[in-house]
Amino acid sequence: MCIVKRHYRPDWGDDFQSHFSVDSLNGFAGHELKFENQPLQTSQLRVGFEPETRSWRMHKLRPDFYPAQKVQVEDDITASVTVPRERVRSLSPAYRNRSVKIVENCEEYLFQRPDDAVHRGFDAQAEADIATPGTFITNFEPLDRTQAAELVDRVAELDRFTPPMKQLLVDFVAAAPTQFVVSSAHTRLVDGKPSKNPRYLQRRPDRVEHRDTYLADVAARLDREIPAHESTFAVVGAILGGRRANRGQAEIGLPPLAVYGPIHYQELPELFMDYVSSLTGKSPSTTGFGSEGALTKGPFNALWPVVDMNNALVSAILTGYDGFTSAAGYVGPRYRVDHDVSMVVPEVWCRMSVREREASYLIEHGYLEKLEDFELEGRTVLASRLGYRISGRFVDHFLARIFQTPNAVFTKEMLHPELQDPQAFVAGLDSIVETHTRVAQGYFDDGSIEGACPPLKALLHVMAYGHYEGLGIEHPRLRALFTRETVLQSPWYHERLITKQARDIALWVRHREALERAAALEHQWPVDLEVRRQLVARELARVTSDQYLDELVGTIGADPFHGQRT
Numbered sequence: 001m002c003i004v005k006r007h008y009r010p011d012w013g014d015d016f017q018s019h020f021s022v023d024s025l026n027g028f029a030g031h032e033l034k035f036e037n038q039p040l041q042t043s044q045l046r047v048g049f050e051p052e053t054r055s056w057r058m059h060k061l062r063p064d065f066y067p068a069q070k071v072q073v074e075d076d077i078t079a080s081v082t083v084p085r086e087r088v089r090s091l092s093p094a095y096r097n098r099s100v101k102i103v104e105n106c107e108e109y110l111f112q113r114p115d116d117a118v119h120r121g122f123d124a125q126a127e128a129d130i131a132t133p134g135t136f137i138t139n140f141e142p143l144d145r146t147q148a149a150e151l152v153d154r155v156a157e158l159d160r161f162t163p164p165m166k167q168l169l170v171d172f173v174a175a176a177p178t179q180f181v182v183s184s185a186h187t188r189l190v191d192g193k194p195s196k197n198p199r200y201l202q203r204r205p206d207r208v209e210h211r212d213t214y215l216a217d218v219a220a221r222l223d224r225e226i227p228a229h230e231s232t233f234a235v236v237g238a239i240l241g242g243r244r245a246n247r248g249q250a251e252i253g254l255p256p257l258a259v260y261g262p263i264h265y266q267e268l269p270e271l272f273m274d275y276v277s278s279l280t281g282k283s284p285s286t287t288g289f290g291s292e293g294a295l296t297k298g299p300f301n302a303l304w305p306v307v308d309m310n311n312a313l314v315s316a317i318l319t320g321y322d323g324f325t326s327a328a329g330y331v332g333p334r335y336r337v338d339h340d341v342s343m344v345v346p347e348v349w350c351r352m353s354v355r356e357r358e359a360s361y362l363i364e365h366g367y368l369e370k371l372e373d374f375e376l377e378g379r380t381v382l383a384s385r386l387g388y389r390i391s392g393r394f395v396d397h398f399l400a401r402i403f404q405t406p407n408a409v410f411t412k413e414m415l416h417p418e419l420q421d422p423q424a425f426v427a428g429l430d431s432i433v434e435t436h437t438r439v440a441q442g443y444f445d446d447g448s449i450e451g452a453c454p455p456l457k458a459l460l461h462v463m464a465y466g467h468y469e470g471l472g473i474e475h476p477r478l479r480a481l482f483t484r485e486t487v488l489q490s491p492w493y494h495e496r497l498i499t500k501q502a503r504d505i506a507l508w509v510r511h512r513e514a515l516e517r518a519a520a521l522e523h524q525w526p527v528d529l530e531v532r533r534q535l536v537a538r539e540l541a542r543v544t545s546d547q548y549l550d551e552l553v554g555t556i557g558a559d560p561f562h563g564q565r566t
Contacts, residue, residue: 045402047344047409048337060404068350071216072205075110078103080236082315084554088233090224094354098484099318099554101236109136109201115338117184117198120160127184129202131164136201139188142180149173151183161185236321238349238357242342243279243325247333248424255431256424258330259386259417262341262410263394265359265368266387268482269473271323272313272456273385273463276305277439279432306448306456307559313456314496314556317487322359332417333424344402344409351401359388367394381426382433384474390415440464451561453492455481488553496557497549503558504543512536 008016021034043061050057080103085091088100114126121127129135143151152158152173158166165184172181187195206213220232243264248256257279266274273279316323326345331337355361362368368388373380392407392415399406418425440463443449449460458481461468471478480486487493515536519529542548 045344047340048331048335051334051336054336059409061402062404065402068347069212069216070346071209071212072110074103074105075107075112077106079106080104080315082318082554082556087554088235089230090226091235092224092354095237097319097321099315099320101315101319101321102233103236104234105204107204108207109203110205111199112202113197113199114184115196115198118187118194120157120165120185121162123184124162125202126200127162127165130182130184130200131168137182137199139195139198140182140184140200141186141188141194143183143186144180145173145176148176148181148183236319237354239321239323240345240349241323241325242328242339243274245327245329245331247330248427255434256333256428257431258327258332259425259428259432260325260327260331261389261415261417262327262331262337263345263390264325264327264387265362265389266323266325267359267479268313268316268323269459269462269479270385270387271325272309272316272459273436274325274432275312276309276456276459276463277435279435304446304448304451306443306451307561309456310451310453310559311556314453314487314493317455317482317484318554318556320484322357324359331414332420334420335411335414344399347402348398352398356398362394363388365393367391367397376426381429383429385429385432385436436463451559454490455487493557495560497552497555498557499560500552500555500558501543501548504548505540508536508540508543512540 012019023034043065044058045061046056047059048057049055080101082099082101085098085100088102091100112126112129114123114130117123117126117130130137130140148169152169158169161169161184169181169183172178187198189195217232220226221228224232226232243260245258245260246254246256247258248254324345326342327337328339328342329337331341349357359368363370367390369391370388371383371386373382373384375381390410392412395406395410395415399409403409413419440460443452443460444464449457452460458468458471458478462473462478466472468478473479512533515529515533518525
């Protein structure tokens with residue numbers, strides 16, 4: 001029907017069938033649809049693998065589908081600031097967040113792991129990057145001229161590469177300028193097996209694809225009516241995290257974690273339980289279950305984890321962004337999806353209205369269904385910690401904007417992983433709760449619990465002991481701690497603002513003293529010190545005023561570091 005609507009002309013009237021046909025194949029009607037005797041080309045997208053055969057699960061896209069243009073501007077390290085909405089000009093009125101988060105990348109290169117590059121021609125971007133001279137790569141197999149010649153001689157396999165990688169190999173064999181070359185499809189052999197952790201440094205796409213970046217900026221200006229002399233800010237519009245989930249490997253002590261459906265929504269208490277414990281399946285580059293991310297490791301972070309969690313939680317409460325996560329790795333123990341679902345989610349979200357992206361709307365209209373605790377063999381299984389998962393109604397309504405047959409993309413077993421293996425589902429839930437408990441207990445053991453802000457302290461108590469002052473996680477009084485109104489009225493939040501003001505005053509006093517020392521030196525400075533003196537005087541007067549505290553309301557302030565030890 002989409003094809004008919006796309007090609008239909010009013011002068012046809014009711015006669016549209018005569019314009020479409022199929023060929024006869026071996027005496028039977030074929031499957032290739034033609035319009036005016038011209039074959040209609042279709043596009044397909046991989047969304048995971050078949051459980052038994054491990055073949056790709058390919059799904060036909062709508063004929064009118066056109067992929068969204070995505071400009072990646074960050075990877076691992078991002079600086080962010082939370083500010084009141086009224087401090088940012090020209091925001092869309094459709095977004096109702098009273099504070100917003102603005103992000104800025106701190107990296108010049110992105111540390112990429114091109115898992116799908118082993119399939120020749122599948123990851124065109126990775127092949128182009130790896131074939132670019134000067135690219136830093138690691139864990140790819142160094143191929144000498146003889147090995148490269150063997151690849152080039154296999155013409156059918158060589159032609160599956162995209163032109164940049166193909167040309168690199170051909171040129172190397174013809175006149176090798178170096179001793180070795182790498183192929184994007186051949187990772188380093190470790191103990192006789194290809195490494196599962198190939199990496200390379202990719203130049204930031206927004207610095208390379210200047211045209212795409214410029215068009216994105218111009219589009220934002222036109223949509224938000226931002227004057228040319230004002231800056232555009234990358235204001236966060238949605239929180240769409242990825243969640244690596246494994247199916248468990250008892251022989252190496254890896255518990256199952258594939259209990260999540262393709263897309264989940266969790267309210268702040270449940271979402272931050274996972275954030276606190278850095279909940280993830282085993283990654284080849286990390287130490288395993290429950291320890292993902294550089295900031296969870298001491299050598300990378302000199303601050304106690306409680307400080308980062310305080311800041312993140314306060315920001316999440318003030319902004320009110322709904323937290324959605326997509327499954328990567330496995331959906332249930334049978335369906336391997338790698339990162340395919342995570343790639344589909346942005347395409348879905350950019351085709352939803354702002355209202356449709358709100359969890360309250362999705363719950364109200366039956367697009368999200370809540371998981372409830374249940375009894376099993378005399379004990380309670382805490383399935384409610386998974387929050388809400390998308391329903392078949394969500395698939396039919398929103399995935400239909402991308403796929404021709406949306407209900408085939410996520411099967412009933414994918415939407416309800418417990419149907420694949422009930423025992424593995426319960427074991428996964430138990431593993432999650434055990435990890436919550438173990439990680440939270442660490443905050444009590446090292447004393448950093450005293451530095452936790454009240455909502456985080458309550459959450460850590462629930463994770464470690466199941467309750468906080470006799471209240472379970474479902475109690476309205478405990479959940480009220482995670483509301484913006486409660487935070488803004490609390491003494492501890494006011495203390496964060498006072499702390500922020502004191503640190504800003506100290507900063508500008510240091511600037512003033514530095515200018516005074518510079519002025520006392522007999523040196524011709526390339527800058528106008530007097531202009532800087534005036535700037536410092538203005539800013540110092542601003543941050544010391546009572547009005548400055550009012551300006552800070554809606555920001556995260558600064559953590560007073562209660563309980564921090566040297």
